[in-house]
Amino acid sequence: MNKRSKEKYVVTCAWPYVNTIPHLGTFLHLLSGDVITRYLKIKGDEAIYVSGSDTHGTPVIVAAEKEGIPPKELAFKYHNIILRLLKEWNIDFTNYTHTHNEVHIDFVQGFYKKVHKNGYFKLKESKQFFCNHCNRFLPDRFVEGTCPHCHHQGARGDQCVNPECGKILKPTELIDPYCATCKNPPTLKKTEHWYFDLPKFEKQLKDFIISTPHIPANAKPKMLDMIKDGLVARPFTRDLKWGIPAGPIFGDKFKDKVLYVWTEAVLGYLSAVKEWAIKENKPELFEYFWKDKKTKTVFCIGKDNNIFHIILFPALLMAVNDGYPLPYAISTTQFIMFREKAFSKSQGIGLWADEATAILPASYWRYYLIYTRPELKDSNFEWSEFAKIVNSNLNDTIGNFIHRTISFITRSFEGKIPARGKLTHDEKKLLSEVEESIQDYIKAMDNFKLKDAATIVSDIARKGNQYLSSAQPWHTIKENKETAGTTLNISAKITEILAILLWPIIPEVSEKVWKALGFQEEILEKGIFSIDIKNTLAEQKIEAIKPLFYKIKEDDIIKSLNDFRKSKQEQSKQKEKKKMDENRKKEENKIDYKTFQKVELKVATIIEAESIENSKKLIKLQVDLGTEKRQIVAGIKQYYKPEELVGRQIIVVANLKPAKLMGYESNGMLLAADIDGEPILLKPDKDVPDGTPIR
Known part of the structure; x- marks a missing residue:
């Protein structure tokens, strides 16, 4: 296959909020970006690929308040869980970071100082809900109520959560609004905020949307209609404590306000590259990627994020x-x-990323989510359909063909790919169709139609299976080993092609197959343009391989899921019990003031200090308490020499x-702070008479 010139890409995905563990819909964005990046790499x-955890914003604050912990603690709790899940799912980021880091904060504030200098912010007084x-x-997500458009109850102050509606809202548009924390109705109160002058x-924007081919066809009309109806200035600051401070941009008057979370999260696409470049000790990489107009930027998001991107x-x-390039492609899923x-x-509806890999290997989920990726309309997860796709596509088609091919060669051809003899008309046609399928795969991936690409791979494996079953090498080998050898040679070639095309989707399985085929180079070194139908791979030594997948039963996986959830609930109960026990002990250990008054704390001066023989720890001290020694x-x-102690004032x-x-x-005890087991002697702030009481 012919190579073409190398291109430069920054791939990213919507930054997940760290207010809970991501569900499959959220994780699909992270997976999509990984698949696209891997494809671009095998294409040369x-x-x-960069992204990170969205640590700021009202969703995090609301969730933290419910758990009774600070927002930062909650944010990093779930950020660390996501890092673990990325490994489990084999999602490979160049840099997966978070928004609560210095590089991001400095970049965002510097970026908006320039926007402010360019004259695109304006100060407005407005009325905002206030909870007495x-x-x-x-702010928006602290207000809930009924959507004025679809009348869905529980709509948020920024957007209706009804999937059939999804309208962007203002808190004041909600019907019967209430505080999301205490459920009481709020009142309106004046406040000042900065607004981004979007109408300018x-x-x-209209020219950009019309001229950009890789914006989803079902999103373009909606975005153009919004522009036609007239864009409005967007609020940029919030009355919150958790977030990026607005003061350095807008002045001290706004030091107690923060930036609206969407305004900083979208800049994470740039700051994450900057942070990575700094970590690599190559800061010039930031401009290499983000200041080159030829760089193609790709964004994997959900349809509810279309307006932001x-x-x-x-x-x-x-x-x-x-000088930053505008988005090249918006790859949206429904x-x-x-x-x-x-x-x-809260209602126990759905499946979460940690649950998925607890009951089945990540490759099952990666394949399923890409094969069913909802690119044009919402999809519906059903366990029966999931089991059907895993069993039919992964196990019976892809896994079965690869395992049959490699097993037959290792068993009947001494583990070497046999030579390719004269091809029949049907065999020539098959190889020609496979070549066409590779081109279709490339076209689908180039247009970010990942679902189509996964279907094409499955179809290639299906054709391979049909060919094997039709040629029946287990029979022909008895009469004509050369004919059987040709069948297995073609099957091995199709297996090689499958290994390469599957790498973006299920890399761990692909690499097993690649290794079994005996290739010394990595798949990335070879790439998709190394595929050559005429290269027969004859005499290449291969290794036996275990079945790649196994069939699943709906009842079994649902039971595994329920068992996992019960186990998590039990762990949660144990943690809660431990926390309650610790709190109870803390309460039991508390003393009242009268009890504390019984303790006599006095200032003393050390007048003599002597090491006690045969002891590694003890020193004998003579101290002056003013009225007595x-x-x-x-x-x-172990920490103080006797001669260092003489003359020091201490608390006794x-x-x-x-x-x-x-x-x-020993007639008393001196007081010391404990830092990791090291005692630090306490003393008065200035010299006082010995015997002075401590209150």
Whole structure:
């Protein structure tokens, strides 16, 4: 196959909120970007893949309040879970970061200082919901109510959560609004915020949308209609504490406000590359990728994020006017429904990324999600359909063909790919069709139609299976080994092709097959353009391979899922019990003020210090308490020399009962801070008379 010139790509996906574990619909965005990046790499392009956890914003704050922990703690709890899940799912990022890092914060503030200087922000006074019960302003997701368009109850203040609606909303548009935290009705209160002057970019955005081919056909008309109806200025700052401070951009008056989360999350596509370049000690890589107009940027998102990536993000790049290329492709997926219902953690509807890999290997899920990727309309997850696709496509078609081919060669041809003899008309036709399928696969991937690409791979394997069954080499080998050899040679060639085409979708399986075929180079070194139908692979030594997949039963996987959920619930109960026990012990260990008054704390000066022989820890001290002198034995020998202690003032518990340590009486105890086992002696801020009481 003919190679073409190398191109440069930045692939990214919508940054998942870290307010919970991602469900399959969210994880599909991360998986899609991985598949696209891997494809670009086997095509020989220069591609990096970046994203990260969206640690700021109201969803994180709301979830943190429900768990009773600070937003930062909750954000990094789920960020670390996502990092683990990425490994389990074999999703390979060049840089998966988070928005609460210095590189991102500095980049965002610097970016918007330029936009502000360019004159695209304006200050407006507005009325915003305020909760008198919680004593705070309520940004969008802190307000819930009934959608004015579809009358769905539980709509958020920024967007209707009904998949059939999804309208962008203002909190004040909700019917019967209430505070999401305390459920009380809010009041309107005046506040000042900065707004991005989006209407100024209507013409540029219209031209961009019309001229960009890789914007989903079902999204273009909606975005153009929004422009036709007239864009409105978008609020840029929020009355929140958790987020990127707005003060450095807009002045001290706004030091207690933060940036609207969408305004900083979309800039993560740039800052993540900058952070990676810094980590690589090659800061010039940032401009190499993001300041080159030829760089193609690809965004894998859900349909509810179209407005942010087709209108708002491009407008920001236009506003900063700093040489960044506009989006090349928006690869949008529709929603995955679960048995006709939207995913809901609280209602137990759906499947989450950690659950999926707990019950089946990641390759099953990667293949299924790409094969059924909802590119044009919402899809519906059903266990019966999932089992059918796994059993029919993965096991019976792809896995069966590859295993039959390799097993037959290792068993009947001494583990070497046999020579290719004279081809029949049907065999020539088969190889020609496979070549056409490879071109169709490339075309589908180039147009980000991942679902079509997965279907093409399955069809190639299906043709291979049909060919094997028709040629029946297990029979022909008895009469004509050369004919059987040709059958297996062609099958081995198709297996090689499958290994390459499957690598973006199920890389771990692909690499097993590649290794079994005896290739010394990595798949990435060979690439898709190394495929040559005429290269027969004859005499190439191969290795036996175990079955790649196994059939599944719907009842079995549902049972495994329920067992996993029960186990997690039990672990959660144990953690909650442990937390309650710890809190109870803390309460039990608390003393009242009268009890504390019984402890006599006094200032003393060390007048003598002597090491106790045969002890690694103990020093004998003589201390002056003002009205008397006492002997105290202290376990500080490993950290203080006796001569260093003489003359130092210390704090002593003066009314302890005497105790004997290695035969020496101790009449009191000195106080020390404990840092990882190292004692740090406490002393007054300035010299005071010995015997001075501590209150």
